[in-house]
Amino acid sequence: MNLKQLSSMLGLSQTTVSRALNGYPEVNEETRRRVADAARRHGYRPNPSARRLATGKAGMIGYVMPTGASVDIDPHFVEFLSGLGDYARSHELDLVLSPAEADDEETTYRRVAAAKNVDAVYVSVPVPNDPRIALLHQLGLPFIVHGRSEGLDFAYPYIDIDNEGAFHEAGRLLVQLGHRRIALINGDERQTFAIFRERGARRALAGGGLELAPSMIRSVQMTEENGYLSARSLLEGEQAPTAILCSSLIMALGVSRALREAGLSVPDDVSLIAHDDVFPWLKPENFPVPLSTTRSSIRAAGARIAERLAARISGLEDGSRGEVWPVDLVVRGSVAGVPP
Amino acid sequence: MNLKQLSSMLGLSQTTVSRALNGYPEVNEETRRRVADAARRHGYRPNPSARRLATGKAGMIGYVMPTGASVDIDPHFVEFLSGLGDYARSHELDLVLSPAEADDEETTYRRVAAAKNVDAVYVSVPVPNDPRIALLHQLGLPFIVHGRSEGLDFAYPYIDIDNEGAFHEAGRLLVQLGHRRIALINGDERQTFAIFRERGARRALAGGGLELAPSMIRSVQMTEENGYLSARSLLEGEQAPTAILCSSLIMALGVSRALREAGLSVPDDVSLIAHDDVFPWLKPENFPVPLSTTRSSIRAAGARIAERLAARISGLEDGSRGEVWPVDLVVRGSVAGVPP
Numbered sequence: 001m002n003l004k005q006l007s008s009m010l011g012l013s014q015t016t017v018s019r020a021l022n023g024y025p026e027v028n029e030e031t032r033r034r035v036a037d038a039a040r041r042h043g044y045r046p047n048p049s050a051r052r053l054a055t056g057k058a059g060m061i062g063y064v065m066p067t068g069a070s071v072d073i074d075p076h077f078v079e080f081l082s083g084l085g086d087y088a089r090s091h092e093l094d095l096v097l098s099p100a101e102a103d104d105e106e107t108t109y110r111r112v113a114a115a116k117n118v119d120a121v122y123v124s125v126p127v128p129n130d131p132r133i134a135l136l137h138q139l140g141l142p143f144i145v146h147g148r149s150e151g152l153d154f155a156y157p158y159i160d161i162d163n164e165g166a167f168h169e170a171g172r173l174l175v176q177l178g179h180r181r182i183a184l185i186n187g188d189e190r191q192t193f194a195i196f197r198e199r200g201a202r203r204a205l206a207g208g209g210l211e212l213a214p215s216m217i218r219s220v221q222m223t224e225e226n227g228y229l230s231a232r233s234l235l236e237g238e239q240a241p242t243a244i245l246c247s248s249l250i251m252a253l254g255v256s257r258a259l260r261e262a263g264l265s266v267p268d269d270v271s272l273i274a275h276d277d278v279f280p281w282l283k284p285e286n287f288p289v290p291l292s293t294t295r296s297s298i299r300a301a302g303a304r305i306a307e308r309l310a311a312r313i314s315g316l317e318d319g320s321r322g323e324v325w326p327v328d329l330v331v332r333g334s335v336a337g338v339p340p
Numbered sequence: 341m342n343l344k345q346l347s348s349m350l351g352l353s354q355t356t357v358s359r360a361l362n363g364y365p366e367v368n369e370e371t372r373r374r375v376a377d378a379a380r381r382h383g384y385r386p387n388p389s390a391r392r393l394a395t396g397k398a399g400m401i402g403y404v405m406p407t408g409a410s411v412d413i414d415p416h417f418v419e420f421l422s423g424l425g426d427y428a429r430s431h432e433l434d435l436v437l438s439p440a441e442a443d444d445e446e447t448t449y450r451r452v453a454a455a456k457n458v459d460a461v462y463v464s465v466p467v468p469n470d471p472r473i474a475l476l477h478q479l480g481l482p483f484i485v486h487g488r489s490e491g492l493d494f495a496y497p498y499i500d501i502d503n504e505g506a507f508h509e510a511g512r513l514l515v516q517l518g519h520r521r522i523a524l525i526n527g528d529e530r531q532t533f534a535i536f537r538e539r540g541a542r543r544a545l546a547g548g549g550l551e552l553a554p555s556m557i558r559s560v561q562m563t564e565e566n567g568y569l570s571a572r573s574l575l576e577g578e579q580a581p582t583a584i585l586c587s588s589l590i591m592a593l594g595v596s597r598a599l600r601e602a603g604l605s606v607p608d609d610v611s612l613i614a615h616d617d618v619f620p621w622l623k624p625e626n627f628p629v630p631l632s633t634t635r636s637s638i639r640a641a642g643a644r645i646a647e648r649l650a651a652r653i654s655g656l657e658d659g660s661r662g663e664v665w666p667v668d669l670v671v672r673g674s675v676a677g678v679p680p
Contacts, residue, residue, distance in 0.1 A: 089439035099429035
């Protein structure tokens with residue numbers, strides 16, 4: 001059954017049927033339900049070209065992907081994609097990845113906006129005063145940010161997790177357990193998520209009358225090796241930490257290796273808390289000593305980004321609502337009181 | 341400068357200039373160079389819509405992505421994407437990910453072919469008699485397979501690594517070191533790469549007069565946890581292995597954990613070799629005991645897939661050439677002679 005047959009069976013125009021199936025708000029609820037029921041009953045699957053014709057939409061969402069020999073995409077991207085793809089499938093949306101020079105994403109955003117291949121885009125890993133967000137705002141291409149920027153003089157739609165709150169909670173627990181030498185192994189300090197995590201940790205330490213000294217902070221690309229090297233350099237310092245906050249599970253693998261090599265045990269010598277994006281292939285409860293985490297599913301974030309993009313495309317959402325998700329602090333065996 | 345201005349400056353038609361810039365074979369080498377030089381000198385960047393008009397191509401390659409609540413995309417996908425994206429960028433190709441029901445990718449392939457949004461697609465993780473390859477062959481949509489199928493009665497273009505050869509080499513080394521109880525912790529045994537690896541291991545053991553018994557094989561989704569559980573069940577068996585071949589680095593993390601828990605050391609009690617796709621975020625040389633691997637960069641494979649897709653789109657490649665890459669066996673500390 002095609003759109004024409006379905007429409008004539010229902011006594012509706014093809015435009016109305018197409019809009020009903022794509023969630024446009026101008027179709028009333030009763031009609032929407034009648035169309036959806038008939039489509040299901042007769043096994044009708046919308047044809048994208050027909051949809052495009054009827055709705056003026058491409059049925060595609062876009063992502064400008066930084067690339068280059070020296071650019072390593074973080075593995076959490078697959079989990080984000082799983083969530084985004086799962087939602088997008090149920091709404092017959094495709095995702096267009098447009099590869100860009102890592103230091104010149106703007107050119108690619110302009111190309112994407114001009115080509116009109118996509119109805120909306122999302123932006124990931126924002127920085128303060130993010131020029132990509134400013135450009136999209138100016139170009140008028142619908143978008144949502146995964147994460148937040150700072151310092152822009154306009155509001156924009158985003159979803160983010162409470163990175164500051166998460167690292168504040170984690171830091172506060174360590175302070176309450178008596179730790180005074182607490183270190184932070186963070187991601188790239190130019191990126192907002194890392195800035196917020198440092199802010200949270202700093203505020204937690206301040207709450208106990210402590211300072212987060214520059215010598216106790218590392219800002220690195222989040223690999224196992226960098227976790228190891230960061231932990232080793234911290235342990236070799238004069239004020240070796242008794243507790244470490246770490247921005248990723250993969251880095252925590254390296255931190256664990258450095259501690260083992262140094263003959264230190266978790267949590268007797270060093271307490272460890274890491275951020276967990278919830279990967280199916282690496283679980284914190286399976287660390288040699290079950291790892292305490294700040295936990296937020298990046299897969300759920302991917303699904304939510306797709307959901308809100310779909311809503312923006314079909315006119316069900318507009319404006320610039322920001323959405324901040326709370327983060328769980330999950331305490332497992334890797335945390336204990338300060339060693340005597 | 342736009343296409344029209346560039347063309348009139350060169351005294352060429354817009355079609356010729358566009359085809360020259362997109363590598364079409366009907367443009368001679370001298371013209372191609374002259375156009376490329378002028379474009380570079382005047383900072384001309386092709387506009388995708390103009391290109392589409394001139395060449396009849398969308399400038400997009402497609403991938404049908406299995407999704408669903410129970411589908412976990414393997415993290416090696418990000419490395420593959422990094423390579424593919426890096427090459428695609430230099431040729432101004434975008435990648436369209438079309439999410440599909442994991443158990444019904446064919447419907448999505450039909451939709452993608454009908455929508456004509458993409459010029460070519462690639463297929464990943466093939467199985468024997470892969471219905472997706474048969475469908476694409478029938479639909480006439482240009483494609484390349486990453487990996488190989490078996491049992492199809494037509495030839496098709498692919499690139500693959502020599503999975504059988506890799507696990508044969510690795511297995512042979514273990515046999516030569518005197519191991520007789522060798523186990524295989526493999527990926528999903530329905531997929532060709534896993535079938536080929538098992539075949540290679542089996543052939544290596546046969547070379548030493550040994551059999552790879554079903555009780556010495558595990559076929560699982562490649563997570564840390566499954567590596568751990570597989571190794572634990574092998575070690576609890578009557579014929580505990582003295583050597584383990586493992587299909588992924590992430591599973592090898594779990595195998596290492598199981599060995600440590602059982603009080604066994606690598607390589608004195610158990611030798612370990614794993615396949616390494618070359619991740620920047622987890623390196624085999626950084627395992628507690630540096631891990632021996634069969635190594636092949638999946639990032640390079642992604643770049644090569646993009647290169648051959650671009651060549652097929654512009655008519656520089658046709659036919660059904662298969663390309664099989666040799667795999668390095670990298671011996672590090674995790675391998676030793678059989679324990680006395």
